[in-house]
Amino acid sequence: SALGEGSCFFFTVTLPLAAHVQKKLPRPSQSNTASWPVLVVDDNPTALEIIARQCESLGWQVDLATSGAEALALIKQQTEKNRAYRAVFVDWNMPDMDGWQTSLAIRNLELDHVSPVVVMVTAHDREMLAERSESEQALLDGFLVKPVTASMLLDTVVDASIRVKGQPWHAPEQAAAEPRLVGMKVLLTEDNLNNQQVARELLEAEGAIVEVANNGQE
Numbered sequence: 001s002a003l004g005e006g007s008c009f010f011f012t013v014t015l016p017l018a019a020h021v022q023k024k025l026p027r028p029s030q031s032n033t034a035s036w037p038v039l040v041v042d043d044n045p046t047a048l049e050i051i052a053r054q055c056e057s058l059g060w061q062v063d064l065a066t067s068g069a070e071a072l073a074l075i076k077q078q079t080e081k082n083r084a085y086r087a088v089f090v091d092w093n094m095p096d097m098d099g100w101q102t103s104l105a106i107r108n109l110e111l112d113h114v115s116p117v118v119v120m121v122t123a124h125d126r127e128m129l130a131e132r133s134e135s136e137q138a139l140l141d142g143f144l145v146k147p148v149t150a151s152m153l154l155d156t157v158v159d160a161s162i163r164v165k166g167q168p169w170h171a172p173e174q175a176a177a178e179p180r181l182v183g184m185k186v187l188l189t190e191d192n193l194n195n196q197q198v199a200r201e202l203l204e205a206e207g208a209i210v211e212v213a214n215n216g217q218e
Helices: 045-057 068-080 099-107 126-130 150-162 193-205
Strands: 037-041 061-065 087-091 117-122 142-145 185-189 209-213
Touching (some): 037 045, 037 068, 045 087, 045 150, 087 099, 117 150
């Protein structure tokens, strides 16, 4: 541990090989995706800050846009500088240009080999995604429901990056699962309001009853 820097923890898990292991393409890790330029697009300042911080924790170089028009201008600008974005995270609900219109406009830029991974980030559930047309869903390389974590961002971008070029992305079918923390009483101690919101929503989504304390004494 170091004051102002935090702590790093490491562990190793030994697991048996599954039967009929299928060969897969090498999966990029966090270390070799570090310094990737990414763009976060959201008109909500709090959501923009939360996702940007999570991206930065992965070592990514993050630019921010508060509208679809601003995002398109940044993508064009960075492409001309040979610093094309590797991923763009777009909010669904935005004024003027929503996430779908923004995603379509990004695809229409015809960036060819420098076309970024486009991920929709939204508070809507996956059932809402299923209501969109196949052509709209084909605009996306991934879909995340808020609140999101850094590992969710990394997994989505990595999975999209190793997918066969030209293969359309489809929303995976979610197996119905019972919440894992139903009835459990949880005390969350955290002084940062943004972290409080994210942690509370993640815990409550699993059925926990959450009390929040703003500091150790409380």
